[in-house]
Amino acid sequence: GAVVSQHPSRVICKSGTSVKIECRSLDFQATTMFWYRQFPKKSLMLMATSNEGSKATYEQGVEKDKFLINHASLTLSTLTVTSAHPEDSSFYICSARDGGRAINEQFFGPGTRLTVL
Amino acid sequence: AQSVSQHNHHVILSEAASLELGCNYSYGGTVNLFWYVQYPGQHLQLLLKYFSGDPLVKGIKGFEAEFIKSKFSFNLRKPSVQWSDTAEYFCAVNTKAAGNKLTFGGGTRVLVKP
Numbered sequence: 001g002a003v004v005s006q007h008p009s010r011v012i013c014k015s016g017t018s019v020k021i022e023c024r025s026l027d028f029q030a031t032t033m034f035w036y037r038q039f040p041k042k043s044l045m046l047m048a049t050s051n052e053g054s055k056a057t058y059e060q061g062v063e064k065d066k067f068l069i070n071h072a073s074l075t076l077s078t079l080t081v082t083s084a085h086p087e088d089s090s091f092y093i094c095s096a097r098d099g100g101r102a103i104n105e106q107f108f109g110p111g112t113r114l115t116v117l
Numbered sequence: 118a119q120s121v122s123q124h125n126h127h128v129i130l131s132e133a134a135s136l137e138l139g140c141n142y143s144y145g146g147t148v149n150l151f152w153y154v155q156y157p158g159q160h161l162q163l164l165l166k167y168f169s170g171d172p173l174v175k176g177i178k179g180f181e182a183e184f185i186k187s188k189f190s191f192n193l194r195k196p197s198v199q200w201s202d203t204a205e206y207f208c209a210v211n212t213k214a215a216g217n218k219l220t221f222g223g224g225t226r227v228l229v230k231p
Contacts, residue, residue, distance in 0.1 A: 034218070043207060043221045044161075093161070095219075106219060108153075110160035 003027055004096050006109035013084055014117055021079045021112045023094030029074040030096035034106060035067070038091040050077045074099075084116040119144040121210050123222035131230050132200055138193040138225050140182075140208030150191040151209040151219070152182055161207070167191065178202070200231045 003026040013019050023033055031052050036044040048058045048069050056069035066088075068080040077096075081088050091113050095106040124139045142148060152164040165176025172184040182193045191208060208222040 041226075043223045046218055046220075049216070049218060095161075097217075105163070105166065107163075108161040 002098055002107045004030075004094065004107045004109040006092075006094055006112050008112060009110060010113045010115075012115045012117065015085050016083055019081045019084055019114060021081070021092055021094075021114075023077045023079070023096070023109050025075045025096045025098070025107075028096075028098040028100060030077075031074065031099040032097040033071055033077040034095045034097075035069060035077075035079050036093045036095065038093055038111070040091075044093060047079075081114065084114070086116045089114055089116045119148070119210055119212055119215055119220050121208050121220050121222035123206075123208055123225050125225045126223065127226050127228070129228045129230065130198060133197050134229075136193075136195045136198045136202070136227065138206055138208075138227070140191045140193065140222055141189050142191065142208075142210045143189065144210065144212055144214075146212060146214060149211050149217075150182075150184060151211075152176065152180070152191070152193050153207045153209060153221075154204045155207065155224075156204045164193070164206075198227075198229050200229050203227060203229045 005024045007022045033050045035047045038044045047062045048056045050056045050069045050071040052071045058064045071077040091111050093111040095108045120143045150167040153161045154164050155161050164180050165174050167174045167184045175181045180195050205224050205226050207224045209219045211217045211219045
């Protein structure tokens with residue numbers, strides 16, 4: 001149980017285009033999902049917290065107009081990188097908190113590698 | 118604000134050697150502590166967690182960690198590593214004060230030589 005999927009696993013796009021990444025909880029309801037960014041050989045940096053049915057809470061320094069987050073259902077959150085540029089190339093990881101389990105545990109998706117040319 | 122530091126960035130050891138990875142956090146209140154592992158090409162997996170109770174926590178794959186409150190530490194140990202333990206290991210903390218958001222350490226890349 002507690003499986004989180006992400007789609008796509010890899011995406012290459014041209015500079016200036018927008019890219020949508022999906023995060024799904026497959027066998028549980030995720031009232032809260034988190035989006036992280038991982039640079040090469042670096043740790044995970046929390047970008048935003050997404051609560052179902054409400055606006056996402058962004059961490060300091062993360063542009064909310066650049067990284068649009070939507071959490072329209074209890075099993076799906078999306079991250080849209082708008083007008084992507086090469087510096088947005090990174091590994092994006094989502095996690096989800098299972099509302100039916102211990103509140104402090106998150107389950108991670110496999111990540112999406114974004115390359116902006 | 119909470120923070121986590123992992124002092125070892127890279128560790129190289131041989132099979133059957135013992136492993137200990139350091140993790141220190143800075144926060145004066147109640148914390149929840151985690152160790153995650155990321156095998157090459159795979160996603161983060163939870164190795165073990167500490168919420169309360171016995172400070173010696175046993176996780177999967179023979180790993181354990183000890184919470185020492187006085188030292189603000191949560192070091193990860195394994196008595197005898199295998200080649201398959203080659204991975205990156207992340208310590209993380211969350212607190213109620215920070216909305217239970219996870220803060221990760223910088224990670225330790227472990228290479229086990231066969």
